[in-house]
Amino acid sequence: MTERMLALTGVTKAYGQVPALAGIDLDVSRGDLLAVLGPSGCGKTTLLRCVAGFERVDSGRIDVAGRQVAGARGHVPPHRRRVAVVPQDGALFPHLSVADNVGYGLDRAERRGGRIEEVLTLVGLDGYGGRMPHQLSGGQQQRVAVARALAPRPPLVLLDEPFSALDAQLRGELRADVRQALRADGATAVLVTHDQGEALSMADAVAVLDAGRIVQCGAPAEVYRDPATPWVARFVGDAVLLPATVDADVAVTPLGRLPLRGPAADGPVTVLIRPEQLRLAPTGGSVATVVRQAFHGHDALTTLRLADGTLLTARTLDEGGALPAGAQVGVTVRGPVRAYAGPV
Known part of the structure; x- marks a missing residue:
């Protein structure tokens, strides 16, 4: 012991x-x-x-x-x-x-x-x-x-x-x-x-x-x-918190249907997505507009706006160069998301 x-x-x-x-x-x-x-x-x-x-x-x-x-x-x-x-x-x-x-x-x-x-x-x-x-x-x-x-x-x-x-x-x-x-x-x-x-x-x-x-x-x-x-x-790292609805163990979010980490009751929830879970590509996924990008050397933080006005922050490696403000990108989510009961 x-x-x-x-x-x-x-x-x-x-x-x-x-x-x-x-x-x-x-x-x-x-x-x-x-x-x-x-x-x-x-x-x-x-x-x-x-x-x-x-x-x-x-x-x-x-x-x-x-x-x-x-x-x-x-x-x-x-x-x-x-x-x-x-x-x-x-x-x-x-x-x-x-x-x-x-x-x-x-x-x-x-x-x-x-x-x-x-x-x-x-x-x-x-x-x-x-x-x-x-x-x-x-x-x-x-x-x-x-x-x-x-x-x-x-x-x-x-x-x-x-x-x-x-x-x-x-x-x-x-x-x-x-x-x-x-x-x-x-x-x-x-x-x-x-x-x-x-x-x-x-x-x-x-x-x-x-x-x-x-x-x-x-x-x-x-x-x-x-x-x-x-x-x-929010306190332990950067966080993207989105409104969602649980339907049959899947969170229906502005970024599509996402798998959940752990059980959650059906109904309105708030889901947590870490910025490094967001993947950006020229096409595919949900379409977002680049608001700004902050370069940190080892990675970059990109602020994005979805068509409904929802703001996201993605953390990406500097693989394809800077993304200019106004550029259109596709956003997908890697891995499961954490759900919290009700709105935040």
């Missing part, structure tokens, strides 16, 4: 009359990385601060490595929870070397035992122990912060949007390296982020938070391909 390293049960937290967490239930297994994903103000940071012990919960309980740290038995202070936090800015001690920063929470035996060098190698900074923080780039400072969190082998590592201040290319490289380091060290982690790509690419599971409630929790592919609600569909 998989060991639970973090368990939240019915956790609530409010600031005055404003609820921040409204009954949170979450489990994180040993060695997994859970991404808590949501918009600004949804309660992500409050959740992290409650797990770390910086905030007291109003009700419910939190267990770390099988030990209750918040709940009916009282509030265990942060320094006694053995939970490591990697903040947004790294928060290194400027007067200490890289090695001394990493070894700050270790006893003398652990310092001499090679743990500092081990975790620096894990984060790609082998040989950097003698440098000072001001001699490092922003990305390197974040790697040191991760190494410092891993050094004492805590049961849980909390990552508070640690890549948000970095440029896009560096952010992508660091995500992959940090995920590899966490996995290599067998660490259990919770990543708090508002970046959908970050959550989907790094996590073993994604918990989508909205207004202090978890609206869906599952594997990244599940959350993306089968979002629980239209709101989740």
Whole structure:
């Protein structure tokens, strides 16, 4: 049986009359990385601060490595929870070397035992122990912060949007390296982020938070391909939502009769189509007019208008060159679509 390293049960937290967490239930297994994903103000940071012990919960309980740290038995202070936090800015001690920063929470035996060098190698900074923080780039400072969190082998590592201040290319490289380091060290982690790509690419599971409630929790592919609600569909990636009617397990839509992913009751529904499901061709399918096209290098997003005025967004590879505004194309849909009861 998989060991639970973090368990939240019915956790609530409010600031005055404003609820921040409204009954949170979450489990994180040993060695997994859970991404808590949501918009600004949804309660992500409050959740992290409650797990770390910086905030007291109003009700419910939190267990770390099988030990209750918040709940009916009282509030265990942060320094006694053995939970490591990697903040947004790294928060290194400027007067200490890289090695001394990493070894700050270790006893003398652990310092001499090679743990500092081990975790620096894990984060790609082998040989950097003698440098000072001001001699490092922003990305390197974040790697040191991760190494410092891993050094004492805590049961849980909390990552508070640690890549948000970095440029896009560096952010992508660091995500992959940090995920590899966490996995290599067998660490259990919770990543708090508002970046959908970050959550989907790094996590073993994604918990989508909205207004202090978890609206869906599952594997990244599940959350993306089968979002629980239209709101989740819009938040986790680009979404095309169309009115439709279910007829004998098929959705009748402005783009024709489309197969459904999962059962749906007959009658009015809203269907979800991801932009990459739309295929454009000179002929065939439903006729649409190109409104505009945004080129992103690896792909292009094309906004289209059907004859009834319905707007669509298609994501395509740049195979046939740019499509000018006003051009007529045929649109077809690849794969099944997700249906939600009633109009959105």
